[in-house]
Amino acid sequence: MSTEIRYNTSNSNNTGPYYKDITYREAGKFEETRFEKIHNVIFKSSDYASVIIANEIAQLIKEKQARQEHCVLGLATGSSPIKVYDELVRLHKEEGLSFANVVTFNLDEYYPMDKSNVQSYHYFMYEHLFDHVDILPENIHIPDGTVLQQNLHQYCIDYELKINSFGGLDFQLLGIGRTGHIGFNEPGSHYNSVTRSITLDHLTRSDAAPSFFGIENVPKKAITMGIGTIKKAKRIVIMAWGHKKAEIVKETIEGKITSDVPASYLQRHNNTTFVLDKEAANELTRIKTPWLVGPCRWTDKVKNKAIIWLSQKVQKPILKLTDKDYNDYGMSGLLAEEGSSYELNIRMFNTLQHTITGWPGGKPNADDTYRPERNTPHKKRILILSPHPDDDVISMGGTFLRLIEQEHTVHVAYQTSGNIAVSDAEAMKYAEVIRNMTPDKDKEEISSIIMELKKKQERAIDAIEVRNLKGLIRRGESYGATRFLGLPDAYVHFLNLPFYETGTVKKKPYGKEDKNILLKLIKKVKPHQIYAAGDLADPHGTHKVCLDILFDVLKQLKEEEFMKDCWVWLYRGAWQEWDIHDIEMAVPLSPDEVLKKRKAIFFHQSQKDGVMFQGDDSREFWVRAEERNQQTAQRYHKLGLAEYEAIEAFRRYHF
Structure with a gap:
């Protein structure tokens, strides 16, 4: 069954309401979401979901323009919102969406961090959005990672006051970290916290390590809007893509409200939507184990998944599962359809047995009816x-x-x-071997590579010759x-x-x-x-x-x-x-x-x-x-x- 849900995006105080025409589709009946404490929608593709989010933002901008009001957006960085920004840029260039009335406040920035650093969120926002639309420069607000330490406290207060001077955030776009952080509000953040400096969790720094060529290069601190700042937004959309976010998505949506999972505070916000792709939603109860939620449709795929889950849950081989096991773990409906655990067990055992083969290219001259690969042609x-x-x-x-x-x-x-995964030290080792084996008259090119490696600054881009050697x-x-x-x-x-x-x-x-x-x-x-x-x-x-x-x-x-x-x-x-x-x-x-x-x-x-x-x-x-x-x-x-x-x-x- 499919239901359409239209979201009222009025603020929590019911002042200055506005509505969007975007409609999300959500599969399932209400009872299927009974474990869930934050509204969420699931899409097959994060790219498509990003377009839907961008369209909601665009609609809000237009509605505010029609009333000659500022549209105040809280913006996120990282990989999650990139496609949202791509679509907003497309809407501007191809469909005339103007950002002239838009005021933006970014969630966070590493500290210390220079604006020109390619890892800075300032650089990110201009690269992905601001350089490509007609937003007024004075309407862009991004935490400054160069503020002197002694001025940082006052700077955070001023950032908070600036948000309030525009009447707060109309729309807040969020991602979620694997620690459950929103912005850089790490575990332990208070419900009423405001813009401040914060020490980053090791897991957060570990996730950022590839972009910085190692965790040792990731800043240990950041400036972030607080939970209290975020929860005042009239509308919140939080994105999660990929299987690595699945566990924290489940904790946030189905778990208790706790400072250990800062995103769980959004359970108390009355206009929040979690937008997920299939992988990020995989741990939700209605997705992973729908038979525990209520009556479910027993397709072959769901049967297989359920029986394997049951076997692992009760720690018994499949052929030893009993009717009682099925009934005790929410699978009585499957027994009612199939008649007995005995037949179900044998069928599942045979299904698994038929996946095993020592002939991944197909076994010649063998009956391939129950084999995963065809036997012809014999030589593939x-x-x-x-x-x-x-x-x-x-x-x-x-x-x-x-x-x-x-x-x-x-x-x-x-x-x-x-080539990017080869260290400079490894490249230097090979280069020096090559130089020692090269006649003097031919050493110029390899010597220049060695010189490039020696003078290369930390995290600088390799010269093409160095990249070729690493390749x-x-x-x-x-x-x-x-x-x-x-x-x-x-x-x-x-x-x-x-x-x-x-x-x-x-x-x-x-x-x-x-x-x-x-x-x-x-x-x-x-x-x-x-x-x-x-x-x-x-x-x-x-x-x-x-x-x-x-x-x-x-x-x-x-x-x-x-x-x-x-x-x-x-x-x-x-x-x-x-x-x-x-x-x-x-x-x-x-x-x-x-x-x-x-x-x-x-x-x-x-x-x-x-x-x-x-x-x-x-x-x-x-x-x-x-x-x-x-x-x-x-x-x-x-x-x-x-x-x-x-x-x-x-x-x-x-x-």
């Missing part, structure tokens, strides 16, 4: 796409080896150069790994997609050139299988961009004859793993194969011992991959299936 053309030059072996090294050994024609394509380092490591696995060099492709080549963590939007490079390769290989990274949790977003490029290319190619026989399998492993109910092909690895996979990863020496972009997981990539593969095998075993050393997991993408 296979294309493995690796966003960075090591994702292939980290995430599916055992399957990669198995495909080669089973005599399929395997190609691997490294979508980006990966060559990653390329050499990739050849080492693929040769170890037995893949001929002729089947190794380095795409160097242009979107990546900025020399900084921030990448360009992908475009036609990126898509054409990948399209040309796929048309050349004409694969029966494509393996691609579905692990979207990498700290700097390259995996998602690479996957989006693939999806766009698949749309272009879907009418090609060879694509009718092409299946796409998504792998994970570097930062997360598929849930058991999502796995459609599970490839077991022997102890020897686990060891070979580890050795293949070791060829990527520049990514060992203090890798630059490891996120909040301090383990080396080979350790993460090994432990995740072993945990997947253990989960299968606890459900009652055979015990394997490790399992690599895949989910099929239907295009």
Whole structure:
């Protein structure tokens, strides 16, 4: 059932009301949201959700213009609002939306932080919004990260008074941090706190570390609007995108109000909407375990998810689950439909059993009715796409080896150069080796690279020559790994997609050139299988961009004859793993194969011992991959299936 909800965006005191014409759609009946204390809407795509938010803001601006009033916006920074700002800029340039009556107050800024620093929120706002619209410079207010320490307290008071002088915020746009912070109001912030300086939580700094090339470079303090300032806004929209936000979204929406989760204070605001994508909503009770909320629609997917959840919850193998277990955990409706736990258990056990295969390319001359892959053609053309030059072996090294050994024609394509992840020290080591082996008459170029590295300032962008050297380092490591696995060099492709080549963590939007490079390769290989990274949790977003490029290319190619026989399998492993109910092909690895996979990863020496972009997981990539593969095998075993050393997991993408 689908219901439409129209939001009254009048302020809490019912003075100066205004209404928007934007309508959100929310799936489900009221009882399905009975655990939820903040209104929320869920969208399939964060991009689409961002457009909806931008349209609400635009409508408010126009309504205020019609009444010749200022429109006072509280604005957020970070990755969450970028698409909102992109759409507002488009509305200005293409549809004439004026910002002449708009007054903005930004939530926060690092401290200390110079305005010209590319990591400053001042720089961010001008880059993404203010430089592209007709807002008056005097109407822009961003906390100043250069204020002297002795003047900071008074500066914060003045910032608060300035907001009040405009009658408070008409609309506040928020993101949410994994600590539950809104603005930089970290755990412990008081409900009535105002604009002030604050010490940042370690997790907040860890999340920001990739942009700063290491947590040691992230400021320890910030200036932020307070909870009390934010809650006075007449309308609040808070965004959350991606699976990393799912846990804190659940705590905020369903948990108790507590200073440990500052965003939970929004439960007391009468005009707040949480706007989520599917991944950020995954932990909400009505999404994760809808059978605990009330009657639910028992599709095959929901059945599978529920039975696996029940088995894990009561810590019994699937075949030992009883009618009582089903009834005790909200699944009596499923029993009423199916008749008995016995039949349900057998069906689920067989479903899981059929995902396991030692033949990821299909088993020749075998009945493939219950196998995850087709048995024909016996020898397939296979294309493995690796966003960075090591994702292939980290995430599916055992399957990669198995495909080669089973005599399929395997190609691997490294979508980006990966140069930004090579440290200056590593590059210097290689450069000095090259210089010592180069005749004096030819040393000029390599000497200039060494000089560039020596004079490079902290966090400066690498010169093109340095980036080329770092790319060559990653390329050499990739050849080492693929040769170890037995893949001929002729089947190794380095795409160097242009979107990546900025020399900084921030990448360009992908475009036609990126898509054409990948399209040309796929048309050349004409694969029966494509393996691609579905692990979207990498700290700097390259995996998602690479996957989006693939999806766009698949749309272009879907009418090609060879694509009718092409299946796409998504792998994970570097930062997360598929849930058991999502796995459609599970490839077991022997102890020897686990060891070979580890050795293949070791060829990527520049990514060992203090890798630059490891996120909040301090383990080396080979350790993460090994432990995740072993945990997947253990989960299968606890459900009652055979015990394997490790399992690599895949989910099929239907295009």
